Amino acid sequence: MKRSKKIVLLAHCLLNVNSKIKGLANYSAHHVDTLKKVVEEELGIIQLPCPEITYLGMDRWGMTKNQYSYPAYRNHCRQLLKPVIDQIREYEKQHYEIVEVVGIDGSPSCGVQYTETGYEGGMVCCDDRNEPQTVRIEESGVYMEELMKLLNEAEISLKFSGIDEK
Ligand code: SF4
Numbered sequence: 215m216k217r218s219k220k221i222v223l224l225a226h227c228l229l230n231v232n233s234k235i236k237g238l239a240n241y242s243a244h245h246v247d248t249l250k251k252v253v254e255e256e257l258g259i260i261q262l263p264c265p266e267i268t269y270l271g272m273d274r275w276g277m278t279k280n281q282y283s284y285p286a287y288r289n290h291c292r293q294l295l296k297p298v299i300d301q302i303r304e305y306e307k308q309h310y311e312i313v314e315v316v317g318i319d320g321s322p323s324c325g326v327q328y329t330e331t332g333y334e335g336g337m338v339c340c341d342d343r344n345e346p347q348t349v350r351i352e353e354s355g356v357y358m359e360e361l362m363k364l365l366n367e368a369e370i371s372l373k374f375s376g377i378d379e380k
Contacts, residue, residue, distance in 0.1 A: 217258075218256040218257065218258065219309070219310045219311060220255070220256065220258065220310070220311045220313050221257060221258040221259070221260060221305060221310060221311070221312050221313065222252060222257045222258070222259060222260070222312075222313045222314055222315075222316060223259075223260045223262055223298070223302075223312065223314070223316065223372075224248065224252075224259055224260070224261055224262065224316050224323075225262055225264075225266075225316060225317050225318050225324045226261055226262050226263060226264035227243040227245075227264060227318065227324075228244065228248050228249075228260070228265075228316065228318070228377070229242070229244055229249075229261050230244075230261075231243055231244070231245075233264040233266070233267045234273060235266075235275070236272065238276070238372065240379045240380070241298050245365075245379070247343050247379065248316065248377065253293065255313075257313060260298065260302075262294075262295075262298060262315075262324075262357075262361075263294045263298075265287075265290060265291045265294055265323050265324075265356075265357045266282075266323055268290070268294065269287060269290050271329050271372060272291060274312060275338070276333075277322055277333060278316065278322050278329075278330045278331050278332050278347075278348055279322040279325075279329045279330060279331045279351070279353070279355060280331045280332070280333070281322070281333055282322045282323060282355075282356045283356050284366040286290055287356060288356060288359075288360055291323070291356060291357045291360040291361075292360050292364065293301075295357075295360060295361050295364050296364070298317045298361075299364050299370075300344040301359065302365075302368075302370060302372075303368060303370070306370065312372055313373070314372065314373040314374065314375055315361065315372055315373070315375070316374075316375055316376070316377060317354070317355070317357075317358050317359075317374065317375070317376045317377070318377055318379065319376035319377060319379075320350070320379075320380075321355050322355050322356060323355040323356050323357035323358070324357050324358055324376075325353070325354055325355035325358060325376060326349050326354050326355075326358055326374045326375060326376030327352065327354075327376045328351060328352050328353070328376070329350075329351060329353055329354060329355045330348045330349065330350055330351070331349055331351050332347045332348040332349050333347050334347070335349060340343045354374075358374065362374070
Protein backbone atom coordinates (compact mmCIF):
# COMPACT_ATOMS: atom_id res chain seq x y z
CA MET A 215 0.00 0.00 0.00
CA LYS A 216 1.62 3.21 -1.18
CA ARG A 217 0.91 5.67 1.62
CA SER A 218 3.04 7.08 4.41
CA LYS A 219 0.35 6.67 7.10
CA LYS A 220 1.67 9.89 8.64
CA ILE A 221 -0.51 12.98 9.07
CA VAL A 222 -0.01 16.51 10.31
CA LEU A 223 -2.72 18.91 11.53
CA LEU A 224 -2.17 22.44 10.25
CA ALA A 225 -3.77 25.70 11.30
CA HIS A 226 -6.07 26.73 8.46
CA CYS A 227 -4.21 29.84 7.34
CA LEU A 228 -0.93 27.99 6.76
CA LEU A 229 -2.67 26.69 3.64
CA ASN A 230 -4.95 29.67 3.06
CA VAL A 231 -3.65 33.03 4.23
CA ASN A 232 -6.87 34.64 3.01
CA SER A 233 -8.60 33.63 6.24
CA LYS A 234 -6.50 36.04 8.31
CA ILE A 235 -7.75 39.44 9.39
CA LYS A 236 -7.39 42.05 6.67
CA GLY A 237 -3.95 43.62 6.51
CA LEU A 238 -2.20 40.70 8.18
CA ALA A 239 -0.41 38.38 5.76
CA ASN A 240 3.27 37.58 5.36
CA TYR A 241 2.74 35.37 2.28
CA SER A 242 0.40 35.35 -0.69
CA ALA A 243 -1.41 32.05 -0.22
CA HIS A 244 0.49 29.26 1.58
CA HIS A 245 3.24 29.12 4.18
CA VAL A 246 5.74 27.67 1.73
CA ASP A 247 8.33 26.43 4.27
CA THR A 248 5.63 24.38 6.00
CA LEU A 249 4.39 22.99 2.68
CA LYS A 250 7.95 22.06 1.63
CA LYS A 251 8.46 20.21 4.93
CA VAL A 252 5.14 18.42 4.59
CA VAL A 253 5.99 17.29 1.03
CA GLU A 254 9.55 16.25 1.95
CA GLU A 255 8.33 14.23 4.93
CA GLU A 256 5.42 12.75 2.94
CA LEU A 257 2.80 13.85 5.42
CA GLY A 258 -0.91 13.86 4.76
CA ILE A 259 -2.63 17.06 5.89
CA ILE A 260 -5.68 17.73 8.01
CA GLN A 261 -6.41 21.45 7.64
CA LEU A 262 -8.05 22.66 10.84
CA PRO A 263 -11.07 24.92 10.27
CA CYS A 264 -10.37 28.60 10.95
CA PRO A 265 -12.36 29.43 14.09
CA GLU A 266 -12.32 33.20 13.60
CA ILE A 267 -13.62 33.48 10.04
CA THR A 268 -16.35 30.97 10.86
CA TYR A 269 -17.32 33.02 13.93
CA LEU A 270 -16.97 36.67 12.88
CA GLY A 271 -16.32 36.61 9.13
CA MET A 272 -13.88 38.73 7.15
CA ASP A 273 -14.85 42.10 8.64
CA ARG A 274 -13.60 41.13 12.10
CA TRP A 275 -11.06 43.29 13.93
CA GLY A 276 -7.77 42.06 15.29
CA MET A 277 -8.60 40.74 18.77
CA THR A 278 -6.70 39.47 21.78
CA LYS A 279 -7.07 36.28 23.81
CA ASN A 280 -8.98 37.92 26.67
CA GLN A 281 -11.65 39.01 24.15
CA TYR A 282 -12.01 35.54 22.62
CA SER A 283 -11.86 33.76 25.97
CA TYR A 284 -15.63 33.72 26.22
CA PRO A 285 -17.91 30.66 26.58
CA ALA A 286 -19.75 31.11 23.26
CA TYR A 287 -16.48 31.32 21.31
CA ARG A 288 -14.94 28.41 23.20
CA ASN A 289 -18.05 26.39 22.42
CA HIS A 290 -17.77 27.37 18.74
CA CYS A 291 -14.16 26.12 18.76
CA ARG A 292 -15.20 22.83 20.33
CA GLN A 293 -17.97 22.32 17.76
CA LEU A 294 -15.46 22.82 14.93
CA LEU A 295 -12.95 20.50 16.54
CA LYS A 296 -15.16 17.55 17.48
CA PRO A 297 -15.19 16.12 13.91
CA VAL A 298 -11.40 16.52 13.85
CA ILE A 299 -11.12 14.53 17.07
CA ASP A 300 -13.27 11.79 15.46
CA GLN A 301 -10.86 11.65 12.52
CA ILE A 302 -7.82 11.50 14.80
CA ARG A 303 -9.38 8.67 16.78
CA GLU A 304 -10.09 6.77 13.58
CA TYR A 305 -6.57 7.23 12.19
CA GLU A 306 -5.03 6.17 15.48
CA LYS A 307 -7.29 3.10 15.60
CA GLN A 308 -6.01 2.21 12.13
CA HIS A 309 -2.39 2.69 13.32
CA TYR A 310 -1.69 5.89 11.41
CA GLU A 311 0.68 8.38 13.02
CA ILE A 312 -0.47 11.93 13.78
CA VAL A 313 2.92 13.59 13.72
CA GLU A 314 2.00 16.96 15.25
CA VAL A 315 -0.36 19.91 15.41
CA VAL A 316 1.04 23.15 13.99
CA GLY A 317 -0.47 26.43 15.17
CA ILE A 318 0.35 30.11 14.69
CA ASP A 319 2.22 31.68 17.58
CA GLY A 320 0.86 35.06 18.63
CA SER A 321 -2.69 34.32 17.45
CA PRO A 322 -5.40 34.72 20.13
CA SER A 323 -6.94 31.52 18.75
CA CYS A 324 -4.16 29.39 17.25
CA GLY A 325 -1.12 30.37 19.31
CA VAL A 326 0.73 27.43 20.85
CA GLN A 327 3.74 28.82 22.73
CA TYR A 328 2.46 32.35 23.08
CA THR A 329 -0.50 34.57 22.36
CA GLU A 330 -1.49 38.19 22.96
CA THR A 331 -3.75 39.76 25.55
CA GLY A 332 -4.85 43.32 26.27
CA TYR A 333 -7.54 44.86 24.08
CA GLU A 334 -10.45 46.04 26.18
CA GLY A 335 -13.05 46.72 23.49
CA GLY A 336 -15.01 49.92 23.12
CA MET A 337 -15.64 52.20 20.19
CA VAL A 338 -12.63 52.12 17.89
CA CYS A 339 -13.27 55.65 16.63
CA CYS A 340 -13.11 57.10 20.13
CA ASP A 341 -10.08 55.39 21.59
CA ASP A 342 -7.33 58.02 21.74
CA ARG A 343 -4.78 55.97 23.69
CA ASN A 344 -1.43 55.86 21.91
CA GLU A 345 0.31 53.19 23.99
CA PRO A 346 0.31 49.61 22.71
CA GLN A 347 -2.56 47.77 24.38
CA THR A 348 -1.43 44.22 23.71
CA VAL A 349 1.02 42.15 25.71
CA ARG A 350 2.56 38.81 24.77
CA ILE A 351 1.79 36.02 27.26
CA GLU A 352 3.26 32.53 27.39
CA GLU A 353 -0.07 30.75 26.89
CA SER A 354 -1.82 29.03 24.02
CA GLY A 355 -4.68 30.68 22.15
CA VAL A 356 -8.30 29.78 22.85
CA TYR A 357 -8.73 27.36 19.90
CA MET A 358 -5.54 25.46 20.69
CA GLU A 359 -6.54 25.32 24.38
CA GLU A 360 -9.87 23.76 23.42
CA LEU A 361 -8.11 21.30 21.07
CA MET A 362 -5.75 20.31 23.90
CA LYS A 363 -8.73 19.79 26.25
CA LEU A 364 -10.64 17.67 23.72
CA LEU A 365 -7.54 15.55 23.06
CA ASN A 366 -7.06 15.15 26.78
CA GLU A 367 -10.69 14.05 27.21
CA ALA A 368 -10.16 11.52 24.39
CA GLU A 369 -6.91 10.35 26.06
CA ILE A 370 -4.90 11.20 22.96
CA SER A 371 -1.46 12.71 23.32
CA LEU A 372 -0.10 14.80 20.43
CA LYS A 373 2.89 17.05 19.95
CA PHE A 374 2.11 20.76 19.37
CA SER A 375 4.30 23.37 17.75
CA GLY A 376 3.71 26.96 16.76
CA ILE A 377 5.04 28.91 13.80
CA ASP A 378 6.14 32.48 14.40
CA GLU A 379 5.34 34.07 11.07
CA LYS A 380 7.36 37.19 11.88
S1 SF4 B 1 -7.84 31.93 13.69
FE1 SF4 B 1 -6.13 30.56 13.38
S2 SF4 B 1 -6.50 29.69 11.35
FE2 SF4 B 1 -7.80 31.49 11.51
S3 SF4 B 1 -6.59 33.11 10.63
FE3 SF4 B 1 -6.21 33.15 12.83
S4 SF4 B 1 -4.37 31.91 13.13
FE4 SF4 B 1 -5.17 31.45 11.10
